[in-house]
Amino acid sequence: MPFVVHLLGLAVFAQGTSEFMLSGLVPDISRDMHVSVPTAGFLTSAFAAGMVVGAPLTAVVSLRWPRRRSLLTFLVVFLLVHILGAVTTDYGVLLATRVVAALANAGFLTVALATVTSIVAPDAKGRATSILLGGITVACVVGVPAGAALGQVWGWRAAFWAVAVLSVPAVVAIVWSVPPDDLRPASTGARGELRSLRDRRLLVILLLGALVNGATFCTFTYLAPLVTAVSGIAPAWVPALLALFGLGSFLGVTVGGRVADARPGLLLLVGGVALLVGWAVFAMTAGSPIATIVLVFVQGSLAFAVGTILISQVLYTATEAPRLAGGFATAAFNVGAAAGPWLGGIxxxxxxxxxxxxxxxxxxxxxxxxxxxxxxxxGHLASNRSRV
Structure with a gap:
C-alpha cells in the first residue's frame, strides 16, 4: 500500500478529531462565549450540516483542479479556520468557522477517496478506503479524549490549536507525496461525472449507507444516558465505553477494508443480518452491564465494517465519477449521521x-x-466482485 495513503489518513485523523471533539468542550465554550449550552451544542450540528452540503458541492467545484491542488487548498483552509476559531471571542465567527471547516473537511475527504483509489491496484480500493477512514476511528479512540483533556487543562481553545498543528505535517506530506504526475485536471467535468451517477446500483448503495450510518448514530448519540440510566454503569465509565466503541469501529474499518475487495455482496448480507441481530439483542439486554460492554464493541465493529464495504462499493460502481462518487458517499453517510439522532430522539x-x-x-x-x-x-445490484 503506497505510503501516501497513510499520510492522507493522518489528515483525516486531524479532521475527525475536529468533528467529534466538541462533545467534551461544549460546557467550556458555553461559559467562555456567554451562550447557553444548547447554543454551544449547535456548533456540532453546524459541522454536520456543512459536511452534508459540502461533500457534493466541493466535489463539483474542484472537478477541474488537479488533486494535489485540491487536497492542499481544502487542508490549508481547514487549518486556517481552526486558528481563527482558536482566537475569536465572537460566537458568530466561531459558528462560521465550523461551517467552513466542515466544507473543507468534506472536500478533502472526497478528493482523498478519489486519490487513494486511483493510485492503488484496481482490486485494492476497499483496503485503501479502510486506511483512510481508519483516521476517523482513531480520532474517536485517541483524538477526541485527548482534545477533551487539553480543554480541561488549558481551555477549549487549546484543542483547536492542536487540530491546526496536527494538520501541518499533513500539508507537508501532500506536497511531497502526492504523485507529481497528478498536475493535470482530474476530471472531464461535472456533466460527464453526473451522467455516470445515474446508475441505479449507485443510488441503492448510497441509500444503504445512509440507513446503516443512521442506525449507528441513532444509538451512539444516546449511548451515555443509555449505559447510565438503563445499564446501571457509573458515569465515570462513559468515556471508556466511548473509547471501546471507537476501538470496535477501528477493528471494523480494518477488517471491512481487507474483505471489501473479495465478495462484498455476501459479506454485506452476513454483516447486515449480524448488525440487525446485534441491535435487537442489545435492546433486549441493555439492562445488563456485561452485555452492554460486549455489544458496544461488537456493534461498533459491525457498523463500521459494513459502512466501509458500502463506501468501497460506491467507488467501484462509479469508476467514471471518482470525485462526485466520493462526495455523494460522504454526503449520504452524513445524512444518516444527522437523521439518526433525530429519529432516536423521537x-x-x-x-x-x-x-x-x-x-x-x-x-x-x-x-x-x-x-x-x-x-x-x-437486478439493480449485481453480484460480481466490483458490485454489491
Missing part, C-alpha cells in the same frame, strides 16, 4: 426511555436489508 421524547433508540437502529437496518433485497430481485 421515542425518547415520547417517554419510551433510552432503550428505544436501539429498536430504532434495528428498524433502520431492517429497512436497509429490505431495500437491498428488493434491489437484488429487480
Amino acid at each position: 421515542p425518547i421524547g415520547a417517554g419510551l426511555g433510552y432503550r428505544s433508540p436501539l429498536w430504532v437502529s434495528a428498524l433502520l437496518v431492517t429497512l436497509a436489508l429490505a431495500v437491498a433485497g428488493t434491489a437484488r430481485v429487480r
Whole structure:
C-alpha cells in the first residue's frame, strides 16, 4: 500500500478529531462565549450540516483542479479556520468557522477517496478506503479524549490549536507525496461525472449507507444516558465505553477494508443480518452491564465494517465519477449521521426511555436489508466482485 495513503489518513485523523471533539468542550465554550449550552451544542450540528452540503458541492467545484491542488487548498483552509476559531471571542465567527471547516473537511475527504483509489491496484480500493477512514476511528479512540483533556487543562481553545498543528505535517506530506504526475485536471467535468451517477446500483448503495450510518448514530448519540440510566454503569465509565466503541469501529474499518475487495455482496448480507441481530439483542439486554460492554464493541465493529464495504462499493460502481462518487458517499453517510439522532430522539421524547433508540437502529437496518433485497430481485445490484 503506497505510503501516501497513510499520510492522507493522518489528515483525516486531524479532521475527525475536529468533528467529534466538541462533545467534551461544549460546557467550556458555553461559559467562555456567554451562550447557553444548547447554543454551544449547535456548533456540532453546524459541522454536520456543512459536511452534508459540502461533500457534493466541493466535489463539483474542484472537478477541474488537479488533486494535489485540491487536497492542499481544502487542508490549508481547514487549518486556517481552526486558528481563527482558536482566537475569536465572537460566537458568530466561531459558528462560521465550523461551517467552513466542515466544507473543507468534506472536500478533502472526497478528493482523498478519489486519490487513494486511483493510485492503488484496481482490486485494492476497499483496503485503501479502510486506511483512510481508519483516521476517523482513531480520532474517536485517541483524538477526541485527548482534545477533551487539553480543554480541561488549558481551555477549549487549546484543542483547536492542536487540530491546526496536527494538520501541518499533513500539508507537508501532500506536497511531497502526492504523485507529481497528478498536475493535470482530474476530471472531464461535472456533466460527464453526473451522467455516470445515474446508475441505479449507485443510488441503492448510497441509500444503504445512509440507513446503516443512521442506525449507528441513532444509538451512539444516546449511548451515555443509555449505559447510565438503563445499564446501571457509573458515569465515570462513559468515556471508556466511548473509547471501546471507537476501538470496535477501528477493528471494523480494518477488517471491512481487507474483505471489501473479495465478495462484498455476501459479506454485506452476513454483516447486515449480524448488525440487525446485534441491535435487537442489545435492546433486549441493555439492562445488563456485561452485555452492554460486549455489544458496544461488537456493534461498533459491525457498523463500521459494513459502512466501509458500502463506501468501497460506491467507488467501484462509479469508476467514471471518482470525485462526485466520493462526495455523494460522504454526503449520504452524513445524512444518516444527522437523521439518526433525530429519529432516536423521537421515542425518547415520547417517554419510551433510552432503550428505544436501539429498536430504532434495528428498524433502520431492517429497512436497509429490505431495500437491498428488493434491489437484488429487480437486478439493480449485481453480484460480481466490483458490485454489491
